[in-house]
Amino acid sequence: MTSDDLLPKIDRRTLVSGLALLPTAGSLIPTSARAQIASPAPLASWNDGPAKQAIVDFVRATTDQSSPKYVAREDRIVCFDQDGTLWVEKPIYTQVLYCLDRVPAVVAQRPELKNREPFKTVMSGDKAAIAALPLPALEEILAATLTGMSVETFEADVAKWLDAAKHPRWNRLYTDLIYQPMTEVLQFMRDAGYKTYIVTGGGQDFVRVYAQRVYGIPPEQVVGTMGGVKFGYAKDGKPFLTKEPKLLLNDDHAGKPQGIHLMIGRQPRAAFGNSVGDRQMLEYTGAGGGARLMMLVLHDDAQHEYAYGPASGLPSSKVGTFTQALYDEAKRDGWTVISMKNDWKRIFAFD
């Protein structure tokens, strides 16, 4: 088994402008009694409209015991893609930036890599050359920087990086760049008894480092691309786990329903995504009986975030993994598209 596809494909399309949306005050909406108690103003960053209504209607129908669409509490499972659905994925996946930043430390430990590509290019600091690295080179960097250390060492290093690294556009921590309306959905659905899962193409161990703090999602509810670990003993006899460059599951595309089966063991009732990597997860969610909610985040707010995919203004052959075909499928199958520009009052908590 190789480390191919240990991380999802990299995407670097040109960013185009969109219209502005000024944040306004939140408005109260009717919700189930349980949600009202825990969150007096749920979905406060959402404008009234079909997207917000779809979420509210679904939660109301599935938690009202008198509803024909009622779902027992133990079956209330909702899955969220992360990159581009819960937080910013542009200009490049945060985890890839972490891996690039870790290269100097890896080279210090393994000096033989210093003059070997692609490590040499990364060490040069030449941003244009780094951005031009082909996918296999990036995968080599991911394998070298995400494996070979103990689980604890990895977690500590990621946590340290997240406390310091900043996004070039906003000059803010990456964990500040989570979508405020989506954190409200997470809370709204948890208040209604839903178990919230992240189902990401990103590394499961990477996302687990901050998922509890940032999203309120515990490690066991993070489903991601999974690598093997090796059990061994330290010199003092204490057992520990080492991260290995062995892919167990690439949790993207068809891997998402596979990961859901592996980690959760049943079809989710609701799923949120934003790219073709989420297509099979949304289809799998929709294939179950009873009430189901499938939602697709459309990035169409270039002023406050980015505009890409169908909202990029690019010809369909250039929109990469956010294809018009996906939005056509959404329309055909009753998925709801969330327009960041029209459905959200603000993108970030700091807006």
Added chain:
Amino acid sequence: MTSDDLLPKIDRRTLVSGLALLPTAGSLIPTSARAQIASPAPLASWNDGPAKQAIVDFVRATTDQSSPKYVAREDRIVCFDQDGTLWVEKPIYTQVLYCLDRVPAVVAQRPELKNREPFKTVMSGDKAAIAALPLPALEEILAATLTGMSVETFEADVAKWLDAAKHPRWNRLYTDLIYQPMTEVLQFMRDAGYKTYIVTGGGQDFVRVYAQRVYGIPPEQVVGTMGGVKFGYAKDGKPFLTKEPKLLLNDDHAGKPQGIHLMIGRQPRAAFGNSVGDRQMLEYTGAGGGARLMMLVLHDDAQHEYAYGPASGLPSSKVGTFTQALYDEAKRDGWTVISMKNDWKRIFAFD
């Protein structure tokens, strides 16, 4: 990747007699306030003694906010081996019996197997010959009977079998043969805010079929030997998952801490096991800081269940995976041994 080790090793030791233990009425014990509210008589099937005391002390210390050993609610994770820890594993693992019983259906679908070993032997009904099948033959049977169908078909078939198949000794459903004192531990720890997991060498998908109903443990809290699934579409376009003969993780021995990391993402606070297959899980649990509880079920009640391992009366070279060395490690590392004969008032709910 092969289907080797898709299921744990088979164990068929001679069963020897032990002393009887007559069930008596339960007694109230002091517990934390929270546990008292939910379960007025927790651990009612346990005799007073060091094993019961270890459980009560651990739960009290880790749930009392004034205790130096207090554990935050989100970190309260406890893992239970299944076969021999939560239910009967003799004379043979229940899942293996399911697989043997499924052979005729598989042969009916794939007639070319009829005259091929080991299927021919299973079809002959010759119990002695079946019992003598070597491990590779059994593994071939497991792969043929546990894979190739949709997840839904598999679940329905297992459920149907469990509703009918009976244990030869008690003439009862296998799901009746769960240890009543252990179901009380599950409930007692859940009442104290612990998330209860099964961590089994058995098939994850197999155990999930009945874990909620029998143990109150939902599918996502069953960690077992994991096989791959394939995503595809039915003729009507509906997506579904097919079980594949591809091993992702053999959740036994060192695979148990690996499976725990994969599925839970942190070290458990407590773990219960009964064989060398649980050794690494118990060691891994003990390696964490703060309060930890490691317990080992000793099968020493031949009259009400079985006596094997150190209680079998056999020389150490003959006790298979329930070695004296494991009990020596338990003593050295502060694990608590549960004597089924002395610590339990009854084995089964029907006793």
